[in-house]
Every structure is written in structure tokens, then in C-alpha cells.
Amino acid sequence: MKSTEPACQYELKAARDAMEVIQGKWRIPIVIALTYGVKRFGEIQRDIPDISPKMLSQELKALEENKLIMRKLYDSMPVAVEYSLTPLGLSLQNLLVELRNWGKHFRKEIISSSD
Amino acid sequence: MKSTEPACQYELKAARDAMEVIQGKWRIPIVIALTYGVKRFGEIQRDIPDISPKMLSQELKALEENKLIMRKLYDSMPVAVEYSLTPLGLSLQNLLVELRNWGKHFRKEIISSSD
């Protein structure tokens, strides 16, 4: 065989699918915030100090569309909304662990060595 | 304790560091292409059919700056250049595996269920 690629196109697509879902500045922080339990809009906003309400709203919506999180509306007065991880969102844990592990490894290699 | 966040700021930063390095449309494909061995510019370009030379050049440079790949220049005529993964680049394998696993899981859950 001349090229090594054709056999792995499916694997590559899976990796890119995953990236699409978690890519961006805020999705990982939001998911991590919610791994500590159900939270309300304002709580998440306090946990991620420099996110704007617009971005938070927008990214929550995207995560909900991908079924990583659940939005529960309480029709009280004033309204209350609670966000939580779905099973699919929880299934990200292994990936998040690897992400953190590699992130630490990277810092050791890069920050210490040169640069 | 009232907030769950302060303790995990370091973990969060590690995850974001990792994301910054692998984020974007082309870095994962490039790294995956190079896991099959040393390759030249044109080979990588053929392995990733829809990448433009500009993007390939730009992303190779970024990956090199982060020490994930190595660039070796052969001063022949015409010049030849070979790219390969560094140990740090190779250390991404576990993360890539998780990325693919979760990507597949995600497709099963999403594509099949509704959407």
C-alpha cells in the first residue's frame, strides 16, 4: 500500500467530530463547572469570571443542542433555570482527564525547556 | 465550602492549554498524518486533500513552535523538507484515542437519536 491514510479516514472523522463539539474558549470550562453538579446561569457565570452573559447563553445553547447538558426551567417568579450534564456530557470525563494530563505534560515540556 | 471552583482552577487551565495547542481545523489531521511516519510537505498535503498550502504551512509552523513536530531541511536541489513527530507530539496518542472514542460515542448518541 502506498498511502497510510485511506484506512484511517473514519478515525480521523471521529476525532474531528469530538473537537467540533468541545472546541472554543468556553465549552470546556462550562462542562467542568457542571461536573460539580446542577447550577444556575448566574452560578456558572460566577465560576467563569470573564465570560459575558452573551457568550454563556450562546454556548449553553450549543451544548444543549449537542445534548451534553440539560436545561430545566422553573416557572417561578422570578424565573429560575438549572443546567446539568446529561449522561452524554458526563461521558466526556475520560476525555477531560486526558486533556488535563496532556496539558500538564505540555507545560512541563514547553514552559520549562525553552520558549 | 461554598464554591467548588477554586480548587480546580489549575486543572481547568491544563485542559485549556491542551485545547489551545490542538484546536483548529487542521492540527489533529496533521498530527495523525505524521503518526504514520516522517513525511514531506507534499505528502501531507495529499493526505489531507482539502488543505491549502497556506494553511498547511501555517499550522506546521505552529505545531513546530509548540514542539509537537520537527522540521528537517535537506539542502539538496530542489530543497527537500521532512516533518516528523517529536516525543511530545507522540505523547498525544492517548488523547487522540480518547478523542476518537468519544467522537464515535457522540455520533451514536446524536446521529441516531434525533437531530
Add this chain to the structure above:
DNA sequence: CCGAATCCTGTTTGATACTG
């Protein structure tokens, strides 16, 4: 063959203010 340079477009992100 391996890019660099330039120009251009669309998306992402952000600051700020406002609403039910």
C-alpha cells in the same frame, strides 16, 4: 518542490446596554 505574500470573507468573541 516547498513554501511566502497578499488580499479577502465569514465566523467567533467581546463590550455594553437593555428587557421580562
Add this chain to the structure above:
DNA sequence: CAGTATCAAACAGGATTCGG
């Protein structure tokens, strides 16, 4: 409290052309 609306800035990505 939980967002929306608006505007502006930044960035990613693409098309094309050029050079050693």
C-alpha cells in the same frame, strides 16, 4: 434572575499569485 440586542474587534480560513 436569566437572558437579548447591537455593534465592533479579532481571528480563522480560503483564493490566488509569486519566488528560490
